[in-house]
Amino acid sequence: MLNDNDSELKKFHLFHSKPVFVPVILIIWLFIMCLYEYLTYTDSILPILAKKQPLEVILPIFNQLFVALFFLLGITNIIIAIRYAMIKDKVKESELAILAKETPADWHPKVELLYTTYNDFIPYALAQCLKQTYDNTQGVILDNSTDPKYIKMIDDFVIAHPNVKLVRDSQNKHAKAGNLNNYLCNGTHDYDYFVILDSDELLENRFVEKCLKMFYYNDIGILQCNHISGQNHNSFMRTFSSSGNIFWPVQNVVRSVEGGWLNKTVSGVSVGQTGGALCIELGHGVMISRECFEDIGQMPYAVAEDLCTSIEATLKGWNIKFASQIYGNEAFPVNMAALMIRSSKFCSANFEFFKKYSARIIKSKTISLYQKIDLFCFTLSVPISAFQYISLVITSIICPVLHIPLVTQLFMLLPTLVCYFSQSLVDTVFHLTNGMKFLDLLAYEVESMLLYGSFYFITVKSTVLALMNKPAKFIVTPKVNEHITFLHAIRNHYQGILFSIFTIIACIAISGSYWVLLSFIPGCFGFLFEMQANYLTSEEQAKADKLQSYSNKALQSGNTETVDWND
Structure with missing residues (x-):
């Protein structure tokens, strides 16, 4: 979307710099x-x-x-x-300059919110995500559930929200990637961008509006947004959730700033600025353009489908960036067992990724040496x-x-x-x-x-x-x-x-x-x-009761009350 010859637009390009932190580390x-x-x-x-x-x-x-x-x-x-x-203030200033701009009145792309669920549907979360200031937004539930309780809950939600599409994957293969591909790769669709939502995802009301500005004023195919760990309603969640609020911006802002810029042309991919780190999408709270997804072809069938998708997009010449000033809210794992399950999944998924992609990454001329080292560290x-x-x-x-x-x-x-x-x-x-x-x-x-x-x-x-x-x-x-x-x-x-x-x-x-x-x-x-x-x-306890009441209300036809995304 960005015209590099347009000096007015280039002023609002996302802040980026030459590789610094990986060379210093080395x-x-x-x-x-x-x-x-x-x-x-x-x-x-x-x-x-x-x-x-x-x-x-x-x-x-x-x-x-x-x-x-x-x-x-x-x-x-x-x-x-x-x-x-060193760079967070400049990054914030750069992003706010873009978010303060307006997009043309005749540019009105359609955005789909793809809510993925497998026996973990949370009505209040989806109801809040749908409450966007941008009007050309469509909610789509991608359901793999097998539990009758969740299947009925989803059916009731669709009745209460008739503008929401429901797509079920009866085969239930390849987990989240299969769920997404079952919808995106089958049939005809009229979306221009889509957002991936986990079942506990809350988006700020201007999420879609802000993301579209980032796409309009920057040459990107994937935009990963910031997250805070909220919705914490027991002692375990409250004690340990703060670490995520630090990890997300610290890690992703630097990787985005030092990620370099790729120039995708008809004849191939050229490196506009060498990257010193690799910015990746993290599977939820992420917006992807239709052109980028169709160029990739499908979500790779892997447990770490987000990391694999990022590599596929990068190899194809698409830029991935992180927006520190656009927020989502996700719940921290509800207990120690849940946290250990997530850690175990990440561990095995990273090994799977390394086996599948190490050879392609090493041979790639699109990914710089510094980015390969950064990705190696991230994976291990x-x-x-x-x-x-x-x-x-x-x-x-x-x-x-x-x-x-x-x-x-x-x-x-x-x-x-x-x-x-x-x-x-x-x-x-x-x-x-x-x-x-x-x-x-x-x-x-x-x-x-x-x-x-x-x-x-x-x-x-x-x-x-x-x-x-x-x-x-x-x-x-x-x-x-x-x-x-x-x-x-x-x-x-x-x-x-x-x-x-x-x-x-x-x-x-x-x-x-x-x-x-x-x-x-x-x-x-x-x-x-x-x-x-x-x-x-x-x-x-009051917060837990409040969230449950919002879920009950989200299943009622005609109810428009939603939870505050900051909760």
């Missing part, structure tokens, strides 16, 4: 790794070679691959946050806990048993700590900046360490299954919390508890590595957070 990372490699060579490799046991050299060298990865991911989290602090950031565990086994069990000399245990622990606490450090800085009291912050950090520290088992399990070529499976994150007793919590997490206890005993008995307590004590007690979702303050 410089810092290479400096640290040179130091580590020198010490590993002098303290480990030389003594091994002196004993004339060259095969044992493999273990410390293999472990250095993990050390390198831990430092790379840890440094990335810190540098990307610093970069965000989820299974990092499994890699940390492998490194722990090497340094604290295998090497001591074989009497292989290593650098001091504390020295080997440092890269793991840098990686583990890097995101926590970013959260700490932003929480303090936003006015969180120190004691509240301290309590939050301790709770986060205990919660996420108990995810080792599920991540290791997902990684092992992925490496054994077990297909990734799309599992819908549960949206409803059931009362969990102490015995139920132990029964749900006994494997993780035993896994942590065994690791602690083995490390202390074999190498005297008491520092493993830092990593695996959470796995012994983290299951207690399973019951935290049982507790609601009076305000949270």
Whole structure:
């Protein structure tokens, strides 16, 4: 849509800059790794070679691959946050300048809101999303549900909202991607853009209007919008939801700004400005143009269909950008079990993506070297806990048993700590900046360490299954919390508890590595957070009741009342 020769329009182009943060990361990372490699060579490799046991050299060298990865991911989290602090005001100013503009009166594209659901329909969420200031908007429910309760609920909603289309996928294949393709790739449609909604999605009322301005004044095919974690109605959700409010803008603003610009022409794709990072769409709260989707052909059949779609679009020459000033609202996972299911899905999905796309990404001339490195880091950031565990086994069990000399245990622990606490450090800085009291912050950090520290088992399990070529499976994150007793919590997490206890005993008995307590004590007690979702303050109970009442009202014909998207 954007004419590059039009100077008036170019003034309102989204802010972007030359690659900065990835080169800085690489410089810092290479400096640290040179130091580590020198010490590993002098303290480990030389003594091994002196004993004339060259095969044992493999273990410390293999472990250095993990050390390198831990430092790379840890440094990335810190540098990307610093970069965000440097550019966020310019990005906001650039976006607000575009949003203040008007689009031509004769430009009136049709936008469809595609609400995907599988036994998790939330009436109040869809009712609110439909309440847009832009009038040429069509709601479409894409339903894969098998539960009669949700099927009836959806039928009642369509009766109450006759302008909403309902499309059911009776075959229910390929999860979310199959649900979307069943509609988009079959029949004739008259949309110009579509928005993908998850079942708990809330959009601000000007969402569509704002997105269209971004498309009109920028040469983009996909626009991912910002999210806040709201609708939190129990103690677990309230405690841990704030991390997402930091992660979304920090990560995505930098990747959007440094994503470069592609020029798509009839003859092919040229790189207008080299990208230093890769901006991706995240599966919901995203608008995609019809031209972009039809050029891709379909949503790739993968668990991480959003990440795969982003690569397909980029390889085809379409620009993907992030809008920090256009908001959606999504609920944080309702309990610990839901959060672990989501983490497990992300882990297996990223391995599936890596297997399917690594060769194409490496060979691509559209994606720059810096973008490939950034994508590599992003893909491996989820299974990092499994890699940390492998490194722990090497340094604290295998090497001591074989009497292989290593650098001091504390020295080997440092890269793991840098990686583990890097995101926590970013959260700490932003929480303090936003006015969180120190004691509240301290309590939050301790709770986060205990919660996420108990995810080792599920991540290791997902990684092992992925490496054994077990297909990734799309599992819908549960949206409803059931009362969990102490015995139920132990029964749900006994494997993780035993896994942590065994690791602690083995490390202390074999190498005297008491520092493993830092990593695996959470796995012994983290299951207690399973019951935290049982507790609601009076305000949270009132909010839960309020949201339920809005769902009931959304099923009533003639009712126009909707929940405030900020709730």
